[in-house]
Amino acid sequence: MIDKDNFEISEHTSDAARIRLRKRYKSERIFKLLGQGAIFFSIGFLVLLLSTITYKGLPAFSYHFVSLPYDMSELKNSDEAMLKKANYDSLVRTAIRSQFPQVTARKDKKLLSSLLSSGSPVVLRNQVLKNPKNINEPINYEIPISDFADLYLKGQITSDSFENKTDIGEINKVKDNISITFENDIFVNIVTLVTKRIQSEALAKHETIAGAQRSLEKTILDIKHINNQLLSGNDVDIERLNKEKLHLENKILSLNVQIADLRVEASDLVIRSTLVGSNGDKITSEDPSILIYFDQSIIKANFVSSNKITGELLMPFAGDIPQKMDKWQLRYIDTAEANRKFSDQEIIWTEHLVEKGFVAKKFNWIFATKGASREPEMAGIWGAVVGSFLTISITLALAFPLGVAAAVYLEEFAPKNRITTIIEVNINNLAAVPSIVFGLLGLAVFLNFFGFDRSIPLVGGMVLALMTLPVIIIASRVSLRAVPPSIREAALGIGASKMQTVFHHVLPLALPGIMTGAIIGMARALGETAPLLMIGMVAFVVDIPGGVGDPATVLPVQIFMWADFPEPAFEQRTSAAILVLLVFLILMNAFAVFLRKRFERRW
Amino acid sequence: MSNKNINSTIKMRGKNVDVFYGDKQALFGVDLDIEKNQVTSLIGPSGCGKSTFLRCLNRMNDTIDICKVKGEITLDGQNIYDKDIDVVELRARVGMVFQKPNPFPKSIYENVAYGPKIHGMANSKEELDKIVLKSLKRAGLFDEVKDRLDDAGTSLSGGQQQRLCIARAIATRPEILLMDEPCSALDPIATAIIEELIDELREKFTIVIVTHSMQQAARVSQKTAFFHLGKLIEEGATEEIFTNPINKKTQDYIMGRIG
Numbered sequence: 001m002i003d004k005d006n007f008e009i010s011e012h013t014s015d016a017a018r019i020r021l022r023k024r025y026k027s028e029r030i031f032k033l034l035g036q037g038a039i040f041f042s043i044g045f046l047v048l049l050l051s052t053i054t055y056k057g058l059p060a061f062s063y064h065f066v067s068l069p070y071d072m073s074e075l076k077n078s079d080e081a082m083l084k085k086a087n088y089d090s091l092v093r094t095a096i097r098s099q100f101p102q103v104t105a106r107k108d109k110k111l112l113s114s115l116l117s118s119g120s121p122v123v124l125r126n127q128v129l130k131n132p133k134n135i136n137e138p139i140n141y142e143i144p145i146s147d148f149a150d151l152y153l154k155g156q157i158t159s160d161s162f163e164n165k166t167d168i169g170e171i172n173k174v175k176d177n178i179s180i181t182f183e184n185d186i187f188v189n190i191v192t193l194v195t196k197r198i199q200s201e202a203l204a205k206h207e208t209i210a211g212a213q214r215s216l217e218k219t220i221l222d223i224k225h226i227n228n229q230l231l232s233g234n235d236v237d238i239e240r241l242n243k244e245k246l247h248l249e250n251k252i253l254s255l256n257v258q259i260a261d262l263r264v265e266a267s268d269l270v271i272r273s274t275l276v277g278s279n280g281d282k283i284t285s286e287d288p289s290i291l292i293y294f295d296q297s298i299i300k301a302n303f304v305s306s307n308k309i310t311g312e313l314l315m316p317f318a319g320d321i322p323q324k325m326d327k328w329q330l331r332y333i334d335t336a337e338a339n340r341k342f343s344d345q346e347i348i349w350t351e352h353l354v355e356k357g358f359v360a361k362k363f364n365w366i367f368a369t370k371g372a373s374r375e376p377e378m379a380g381i382w383g384a385v386v387g388s389f390l391t392i393s394i395t396l397a398l399a400f401p402l403g404v405a406a407a408v409y410l411e412e413f414a415p416k417n418r419i420t421t422i423i424e425v426n427i428n429n430l431a432a433v434p435s436i437v438f439g440l441l442g443l444a445v446f447l448n449f450f451g452f453d454r455s456i457p458l459v460g461g462m463v464l465a466l467m468t469l470p471v472i473i474i475a476s477r478v479s480l481r482a483v484p485p486s487i488r489e490a491a492l493g494i495g496a497s498k499m500q501t502v503f504h505h506v507l508p509l510a511l512p513g514i515m516t517g518a519i520i521g522m523a524r525a526l527g528e529t530a531p532l533l534m535i536g537m538v539a540f541v542v543d544i545p546g547g548v549g550d551p552a553t554v555l556p557v558q559i560f561m562w563a564d565f566p567e568p569a570f571e572q573r574t575s576a577a578i579l580v581l582l583v584f585l586i587l588m589n590a591f592a593v594f595l596r597k598r599f600e601r602r603w
Numbered sequence: 604m605s606n607k608n609i610n611s612t613i614k615m616r617g618k619n620v621d622v623f624y625g626d627k628q629a630l631f632g633v634d635l636d637i638e639k640n641q642v643t644s645l646i647g648p649s650g651c652g653k654s655t656f657l658r659c660l661n662r663m664n665d666t667i668d669i670c671k672v673k674g675e676i677t678l679d680g681q682n683i684y685d686k687d688i689d690v691v692e693l694r695a696r697v698g699m700v701f702q703k704p705n706p707f708p709k710s711i712y713e714n715v716a717y718g719p720k721i722h723g724m725a726n727s728k729e730e731l732d733k734i735v736l737k738s739l740k741r742a743g744l745f746d747e748v749k750d751r752l753d754d755a756g757t758s759l760s761g762g763q764q765q766r767l768c769i770a771r772a773i774a775t776r777p778e779i780l781l782m783d784e785p786c787s788a789l790d791p792i793a794t795a796i797i798e799e800l801i802d803e804l805r806e807k808f809t810i811v812i813v814t815h816s817m818q819q820a821a822r823v824s825q826k827t828a829f830f831h832l833g834k835l836i837e838e839g840a841t842e843e844i845f846t847n848p849i850n851k852k853t854q855d856y857i858m859g860r861i862g
Contacts, residue, residue: 079860416668486705490768492666494718494775504717505707 029482053582057575063364063377064150066116066353067140068095070124075135083132088121092143099356100349102316108345115349116576117144119378123366144366147376147569148342149350153359156568157342158335162293169325175311178299180292180325185277185306190290194304195276197287202269209262216255223248280305285338291348293329295322300344367573371542372553372561376569379562381577383544385536387457387552388526388584394461394548395468395525400518402465403472404507407514410473411480412502431470438467439534447535454536455551463535465484471524475517479510512596519592523585529556555581605831614639614779615660620674622655622664629655632674633835637779640802643812644820644841647830648856653813656830657781660811661697662690678779695722698777702784704764706756706771714756714767715739718775721768734766734774740772743800762793769800773808780804782812786819798823817857821845829853 011017071094075086093113097103103112117376120143127141128134142152151157169180195307226245229236272281283290283302290301292309297317303310337344344455353359370380406427414420444464446452452459483506507514537553538561545552553561555577562574615637622630631654637643637660638855643795645653655664662683664670675682679760683693695718708730715735718724725731735752739745748759756767767787782801786794789862801810801823814820820827821841837844837853848854 005654484705486672486703487700487707488666489663489699489701490705490707490771491717493661493663493694493699494721494772495691495693496717496721497691500721504721509708 007334009308035296038283047381049584053575056572057577057579059154060367060572060576061158061364062361063366064145064153064359064361065142066096066145066358067360068099068358069138069426070095071098075128080129080132083128083135084125086125086128088125088128092120092124099353099358107478111343111345112349115146115149115346115353117146117375117377119373119375120144122378122482140358142360142362144377145350147567149346150377151569151572152342152347152350153354154360154378156342158333160331160333163332165328169328171323173321174310177302177312178321179295179303180299180309181308182495183307187304187306187309188277190301190304190309191277191306193284193287194281195273197284198269198273198276198281202266202273202368203327205262205266205269209259209266212255212259212262216252219248219252219255221510223252230464273466276304276551277306280308284581286336288335289333289344291331291333291344293331294325294327298348314345315352317498355362367576371544372540372558373542374565376565376567376573379570379573381558381573381580383541384555384558385555385580385584386575387460387541387545390457390545390552391460391464391532391537391554392522392526393456395464396518396522398462398465399468399472399521403469404476405445406469407473407476407480409503409543409544411477411590412506413498427470427473431474435467435528435529436530436534438463439531441466442531444532453549453551455539455541455553456549457545457552458548459535460532460537460552460554461548464528467528467531468518468521468525471521472514472518475521476510476514479513479517480506482513483509512584512599513551515595515599516592519588519595523588525552526584526588527556527581529560532557533560555584612639613637614679615811616677616778617656617659617852618675618677619644620656620659620672620676622652623671623673623820624667625669629833630659631833633830635835637809638826639727639809640805640807642805642812642824643826643828644824645813645828645830646817646820646856647810647836649815651830652833653828653830655781657783657811657813660779661694661699661779663694663699665690677847696777697776697779698772698775699781700765700768700772700783703706703788704761704768706759706764706767707753708757710753711739711756711759711767712752715774717768718771722775724775738770738774740805741773741795742766744770760793762789762796765789765793765797766800769797769804773804776804777808777812779809782810784813784815787815794819817845831856 070091072091075083078086093109096112096116097109100112100417103109123143124141145153148157149497165186167182167184169182172179172181223245226241230238230241230245275281277285280303283304290309290311291314292299292301292305292311295318296315297313298315299309299311300314301309301311333344333347350359366378367380369382370378371383410420410424442459446462447454447460487505487509488501491505492498496504532554537557539551539553540561541551541553543550559574559577559581562570562577607783613636617633617635617637620630620633620635621628633656634642635656645657647653658664659672659676663690664672672684676684678693678696681688695857707717709717710786712735715738718842719731719734725734736745739748744763747763748767756764759767765788768781769785786797789797798819801812804810812824824841826838827841829836829844829845829848829852831852837848837850844853845857848857
């Protein structure tokens with residue numbers, strides 16, 4: 001403890017000073033907390049962003065492929081030209097239909113074929129042509145399943161549940177339907193589901209009635225208004241008003257009829273909703289689908305009461321229709337059929353293929369190696385990756401040397417006068433110009449004036465180079481300026497020329513900073529969309545670009561395009577493309593860090 | 604001015620040197636002779652213009668845009684501010700050691716070898732090695748660094764770095780060595796080593812040293828010039844200046860009354 005007697009109160013130990021000191025510490029603590037808060041906030045958002053994109057995008061990297069046995073007997077002993085011309089469309093169709101001999105209706109056959117990707121004939125053809133000799137052997141060629149089937153198999157269309165049952169039911173065939181009767185009321189749950197749906201329909205009807213009544217009241221008011229006008233007498237077009245009045249009166253009549261009808265319908269619905277258990281009612285596509293699995297058959301329920309269910313066969317019985325059933329399963333498919341684009345029938349067929357072992361989840365090589373396509377299952381990222389690579393290469397090859405040379409000249413050699421000041425200011429201004437303006441410039445200069453082709457990486461790279469130049473110049477000048485003047489003096493002092501001073505000493509020291517700036521500029525260019533839209537790099541390019549003169553698209557533009565497509569499978573691909581872009585950006589930044597570390601160690 | 608009027612022992616001569624930084628005049632009509640194989644020290648309080656004068660001698664002031672030099676500075680009778688004088692050649696002849704040790708961020712070897720390399724003084728690697736070793740030895744650094752010539756020059760201690768800079772400066776075999784407060788960042792032991800070194804180097808080089816320490820000036824130099832407020836107040840043999848200064852200002856400074 002402080003010895004009070006010997007302790008002298010000074011300016012810095014008085015109570016007031018102590019309070020001031022505490023205040024200083026307090027503001028320091030608050031600042032620290034705010035800083036930590038800001039960091040946690042940003043990290044939180046970053047994690048949220050990355051996890052959402054990863055969660056959404058990762059499934060796109062795998063896909064379900066179907067390997068059916070194909071009947072290639074017709075193609076046996078045919079030469080390559082014949083193989084090229086063969087009808088792979090029908091081969092694929094025959095292959096899948098042979099798995100479902102019970103499907104005979106034309107509409108069903110078409111639905112069945114749609115289970116496979118519409119691109120599968122092409123995929124099959126490519127595989128056959130790759131190894132023409134293989135057609136003489138029984139090979140199960142691998143073709144992509146349809147995008148919705150893939151989504152379903154990934155569990156992204158609906159959830160479902162099974163219940164095992166042992167109640168004994170009596171099976172009857174009623175016209176095309178199968179009806180099953182039980183002794184006990186075992187379908188109470190389903191009855192409740194249907195009842196609730198009917199009740200909500202009744203509610204909706206009541207709302208319609210309320211609406212009709214509002215419009216009725218308004219019409220009555222309108223008529224009153226017209227009557228008043230007619231009574232006041234002066235300056236009115238009596239004929240027109242009478243006509244209008246008549247029209248409104250007719251409207252009232254029809255509204256009254258409509259309301260009466262709706263009331264009847266509503267009360268019908270209410271009555272029906274109380275009788276589902278006893279009389280039974282329809283299961284519609286608005287309800288969750290109810291399937292009954294027995295033996296090998298699958299029955300889709302379309303009518304239910306407490307102890308009886310009726311439905312159509314989605315999969316046939318193995319033999320004759322049995323009279324009784326004991327061990328069976330009840331399946332609920334939670335999303336109503338009306339709310340998804342993958343019907344119960346398609347679900348059953350897909351699952352049948354899976355059961356038979358024809359379907360396998362594999363690495364999505366189509367996504368990894370192909371170019372753009374309107375079909376999500378045939379669309380790939382590789383075209384955009386190559387396009388981005390070519391574009392960025394051009395950008396780097398143009399912007400880096402030009403930018404560094406400009407920076408070195410301005411910083412080390414140029415006289416400091418009005419002209420260099422103006423140039424300096426304008427370079428800074430250029431860095432702030434919106435990127436789409438560079439796109440316009442590219443359109444006007446490179447396409448219209450110089451006559452380059454549209455959509456090619458060469459032009460894209462040049463536009464992005466223009467955009468990146470000021471960034472690189474500014475970053476380079478900053479790092480050149482950061483080189484201590486003592487190094488320049490040392491070199492000049494032993495008789496190095498200006499050029500030698502710059503290239504032997506100043507530039508190597510500034511290089512890590514210059515490269516960091518350049519790579520950040522490149523990363524910005526890699527993620528740039530707007531200027532490339534202007535020069536036509538939004539084109540739908542199916543082929544993988546082979547050089548800087550081939551039409552191409554780039555990753556961000558591909559993302560932009562896919563995000564616009566309505567198919568839900570493209571949503572996955574959009575996220576997956578974002579992941580790919582992020583990986584590239586992270587790799588580039590890691591490379592920048594690596595370069596910097598390496599050079600810093602050396603110097 | 605013709606060469607005949609110049610005393611053969613005078614290496615450099617400043618004549619009526621005015622220096623301006625923009626509108627501000629930093630030196631006023633300085634006349635100073637630098638004698639061959641002598642150490643000339645420039646003393647004076649901060650901002651008196653002694654460093655400015657030193658930097659005029661190898662035209663390091665050229666790097667400052669706003670700096671203008673008037674008057675004449677001759678090296679072996681030739682005005683170094685003449686148009687046909689090559690600055691690179693001049694700086695090879697007039698080497699410089701700076702206040703703060705500023706080795707290149709390269710290896711010790713590279714630091715010393717850089718000057719000879721750019722001036723093409725060595726035809727082979729062996730010759731270059733020889734120059735580097737000789738320079739390091741002459742700078743008294745060789746024994747300390749002989750096993751780690753490939754280490755970074757910046758990894759040495761302050762005193763060693765300054766000796767490395769001296770080795771680097773003498774490796775180009777200049778005729779004159781300018782030293783701008785070479786010991787101001789060093790401890791007394793490192794200072795002593797460098798002072799000894801300066802004394803040895805005098806045999807081969809003409810040395811001009813700017814220093815704040817009057818003891819140092821007294822110890823190392825044969826000739827001393829005292830600057831004050833941009834003017835050369837007094838110059839002469841070091842002994843004379845320190846024991847028997849003529850000017851009152853010189854007296855005051857040496858006695859520690861101004862500074």
